[in-house]
Amino acid sequence: MERGGTQGIQFIVSIVLARLLLPADYGLIAIVSVFISLASVFVQSGLNTALIQKKEVGEKDFSSVFYLSLIISGFLYILLYFMAPFIANFYHSLELVPILRVLSITLFFGAFNSIQISIVARKMIFKKFFYSSLGAIVVSSTAGIVIVYLGYGIWALVAYQLTNQLAVVIILWFIVKWRPHLVFSYEKVKVLFSFGWKLLASSLLSSAYTQLRTLIIGRIYSPSILGFYDRGSQFPNTIVDNVDGSIQSVMLPALASQQQNPEMVKYMVRRAIKTSAFIMFPLMVGLAVVAEPAVRLILTEKWLPAVPFIQIFCAAYIFMPIHTANLQAINALGRSDIFLKTEIIKKIIGLSLLGISIPFGIYAIAWGTVLTGVISSFVNAYPNSKLLNYRYTEQLKDIMPTLLISLGMGAIVYMFKFLSISTWQLLIIQMFAGAILYITFSKMFKVESLDYLIVTMKEVTKRKTSLI
Numbered sequence: 001m002e003r004g005g006t007q008g009i010q011f012i013v014s015i016v017l018a019r020l021l022l023p024a025d026y027g028l029i030a031i032v033s034v035f036i037s038l039a040s041v042f043v044q045s046g047l048n049t050a051l052i053q054k055k056e057v058g059e060k061d062f063s064s065v066f067y068l069s070l071i072i073s074g075f076l077y078i079l080l081y082f083m084a085p086f087i088a089n090f091y092h093s094l095e096l097v098p099i100l101r102v103l104s105i106t107l108f109f110g111a112f113n114s115i116q117i118s119i120v121a122r123k124m125i126f127k128k129f130f131y132s133s134l135g136a137i138v139v140s141s142t143a144g145i146v147i148v149y150l151g152y153g154i155w156a157l158v159a160y161q162l163t164n165q166l167a168v169v170i171i172l173w174f175i176v177k178w179r180p181h182l183v184f185s186y187e188k189v190k191v192l193f194s195f196g197w198k199l200l201a202s203s204l205l206s207s208a209y210t211q212l213r214t215l216i217i218g219r220i221y222s223p224s225i226l227g228f229y230d231r232g233s234q235f236p237n238t239i240v241d242n243v244d245g246s247i248q249s250v251m252l253p254a255l256a257s258q259q260q261n262p263e264m265v266k267y268m269v270r271r272a273i274k275t276s277a278f279i280m281f282p283l284m285v286g287l288a289v290v291a292e293p294a295v296r297l298i299l300t301e302k303w304l305p306a307v308p309f310i311q312i313f314c315a316a317y318i319f320m321p322i323h324t325a326n327l328q329a330i331n332a333l334g335r336s337d338i339f340l341k342t343e344i345i346k347k348i349i350g351l352s353l354l355g356i357s358i359p360f361g362i363y364a365i366a367w368g369t370v371l372t373g374v375i376s377s378f379v380n381a382y383p384n385s386k387l388l389n390y391r392y393t394e395q396l397k398d399i400m401p402t403l404l405i406s407l408g409m410g411a412i413v414y415m416f417k418f419l420s421i422s423t424w425q426l427l428i429i430q431m432f433a434g435a436i437l438y439i440t441f442s443k444m445f446k447v448e449s450l451d452y453l454i455v456t457m458k459e460v461t462k463r464k465t466s467l468i
Contacts, residue, residue, distance in 0.1 A: 009134075011238060013141040017148055017156060018231065018299050023306075025154040027223030029161075030230040031091055032100045034211040035083075036107070039076040041204045043069050043110045051118040060185040062115055067184050069111035080104045091218055095154070102158055109165040115180075116172040126250065132171040140164035201340055209347045213354065213365060221362060225305075229362065232309020236287055240317045243280045244324055251325065255332030262333075266388040269329045270398060271452075276321035277399040278449035282438045285410035286431070288314040293427045309366055316369040318403075319377045322395055326380040329388060338383045346376045402449065405441045409434055 018026075051057055051065060081101050088096040120128045144160030152159075218226045251272055258264040287294075291310040295303050330339050350372040357368040381392040413434045416426060442450040 009137045009141055013137075013144060013160070014234070015298050016145055017160070018303065020148050021153065021156070022224070023227030023231070023303070024223040025157065025227070026230050027218065027226035028093060028096060028099065028154060029157045030214050030226055031087075031093075031218045031223075032096060032103055034214050035080060035087065035100065036103055037207055037211055038204070039080060039104070039107055040110050041207050042076060043073050043107055043114065051115075051122070057122070059181055060183050060188045062119070062178065063181045063183045064185045064188045065118075066111065066115045066180045068189060069114055070108070073107040073111045077104050077107050093223070099154070099158055103161060106162060106165045109169045112169045113165070113172070115178065116169070116176050119176055119178050120172075124250070124254070128172065128175055131175055132168050135171045136164050136167035139167040201343075205343050205347050209350055212351075213369070216354075216358065217362060217365065220358075225362060228303070228306040229309050229366070231299075231303065232306040232366075233313045235291075235310050236284060236313045236317050239280065239283045239287065240320050243283065244276050244320050251328040251332075255329055259333050262388055265329055265332065266384075266390050269325045269384070269388065269390060270395075272325045272328075273321045273395060274398050274402075274449050275452065276325070278402045278442075278447065278453070280321060281318060281399075281402050281406040282409060282434065284314040284318045285406040286413065286434045289410050289414045289434070290427055290430045293423045293430070297423045297427055308363065312363070312366040312370060316366075316373045319373055321399070322377045323373075323380050326384050326395075329384055333387060335383070335387065338387075342379050342383065346372070346379050349375055349379075401445060401447050405438065405445065405447065409437045409441060412437055 051061060081104065084097045084100040087100060088094050117129075120126065140160050140163040143163045144156045147159045148156035214226065214230070217229055251268070255265050255268055258268065288311040291307045291314075292304070295307050295310070299306075327339065327342075330336075330342070350368075353368040353372050354365065357364040378392060381390075381395055385391045413430050416430050416433065419426065419429075421429070439450070441447075
């Protein structure tokens, strides 16, 4: 509900902004976001995950990490402030200077959020995120739309991001009963960092690798092309964040609570992979099929060059359930050393493929992410063949029925493209036909995940009714 409600509003707002702004505006924001994302990794420092994973934590742990995160935020803000002109010159856009300096303020919000998120995750009171995220998206959406209609262009995107993160911090400040105390323990930080530094290195490696494509595209090509690439990634990423991200956020504390019971961890990981895949696979295949009429109708024809990127990234993200479930299991078992090793291996492979693809153009760069994702799924699953006795072949067997049904549904829905009807009629027919076909095929071939979801929803409804 938290991610669905937030992403739903966010999706509508992104449509409004995309129709009024230029692809180049999104390209510039994408460049700025690279540097802020890298800096945010240091602010988080892997310590927030350590706070979730550690069995027992006290006020000294939370407050010590909080003050350390604030200090790091201040240092990185100053660094980005003075680096802004050099970054702008490198990308031949002086407009980047004020944008980077203003958006870097979000680093301080990240210091607050890291502790608040850790507390909510440890206690598994995720409805707090529902209130904060939904409230924040309403505030930031209003700010972004008002500013774009006032004619401030790209600053609408800046205001949208800034107000969103600020609102989350403020709302959580009131609904999460934690306040920093005037205590700092070097020993506590040292213990947490012994686990967290590997996650810091992994996150830094992953973030730098992920953002490298944006930096290269922004340098070699125009901001407009980067805007198409970035928007093409955003739509499938929204689905991934909404579905797989929801499961992932709950998985770490849930798995960590069972870390002494490998059999239960395996069961939970298996359930997460099968359920996430059952929901996400048809959405990825369906989005790839309806991408062109959807973009033409919703974003207007100026965004049609983003269609191939949407379809490519749907293929790149389709195995995300295997990635996240396996990695969360490794973290929950306290094996951040293995986590780091897998990240290093994947990034070596990814960088090699990136280097090979650059001379062949931007579409080759995008397709390189697909191949990297497939290979990475093997790498992520391998450790759990030993830790949990959950082999990659077994994982593929768990998701294969859902994948085949999704591809079959997509092939049939694609055929509607040849009907002589309007764009909006085509989109509606494809969406409804896809949903009906997928559910019908799932029942016909007795896909276990469908029954599991139905039973689960009935149980939730029954508990809610009894409480009322």
